[in-house]
Amino acid sequence: MIRYLSVAALIAVGATVAFAQAKGGAAAITERKAAMKAVGGANKALNDMAKGDVPFDASKVAAAYKAMGDAFAKSKTLYPDDSMTGDTAALPAVWAKKADFQAKLDKAVADVKSTAASVKDVASLKTNHAAFAKATCGTCHKDYRAPAKK
Numbered sequence: 272m273i274r275y276l277s278v279a280a281l282i283a284v285g286a287t288v289a290f291a292q293a294k295g296g297a298a299a300i301t302e303r304k305a306a307m308k309a310v311g312g313a314n315k316a317l318n319d320m321a322k323g324d325v326p327f328d329a330s331k332v333a334a335a336y337k338a339m340g341d342a343f344a345k346s347k348t349l350y351p352d353d354s355m356t357g358d359t360a361a362l363p364a365v366w367a368k369k370a371d372f373q374a375k376l377d378k379a380v381a382d383v384k385s386t387a388a389s390v391k392d393v394a395s396l397k398t399n400h401a402a403f404a405k406a407t408c409g410t411c412h413k414d415y416r417a418p419a420k421k
């Protein structure tokens with residue numbers, strides 16, 4: 272029992288250290304990719320439901336949009352100046368047009384909220400989520416994310 276407790280305590284300390292270090296450079300890149308991966312995972316869960324591959328579940332819809340909103344809000348601190356280069360797909364425009372990029376993250380948080388509130392069933396999920404993804408994800412990626420390597 273004591274051993275289990277100390278392992279848990281160590282993990283807790285490790286998580287705190289990782290968070291504290293996530294201020295600049297490579298750590299920020301790692302964290303923002305993880306945040307965007309969480310957005311991608313939530314997006315996939317919603318698309319699977321919209322397609323009917325997974326049964327519609329209002330609580331899962333709410334959880335997916337919450338995860339997305341949290342990740343967008345967190346992303347605001349994950350593009351420090353010393354993280355412009357490295358293993359990242361973020362374009363230099365993120366730093367050249369900082370205010371616009373931050374505003375797009377704010378808008379993404381707001382869009383997530385309004386889309387989540389507008390989804391009542393599979394039909395509304397299908398229509399409203401597709402519109403949200405096109406406008407919110409697509410608009411930012413077009414200007415700020417390097418296209419996927421072929």
Ligand code: HEC
Binds near residue numbers: 359
């Ligand atoms: C405000 C801008 C912005 C918005 C909005 C946005 N993204 Fe991104 N996204 C980025 C940037 C910038 C990167 C590149 C991050 C990097 O490589 O450092 C990225 C990377 C990604 C990645 C790759 C993550 C990885 O593994 O490296 C996925 C997946 C992704 N976005 C999905 C989405 C989806 C889905 C949405 C909409 C629900 C979305 N994004 C909305 C800016 C945005």
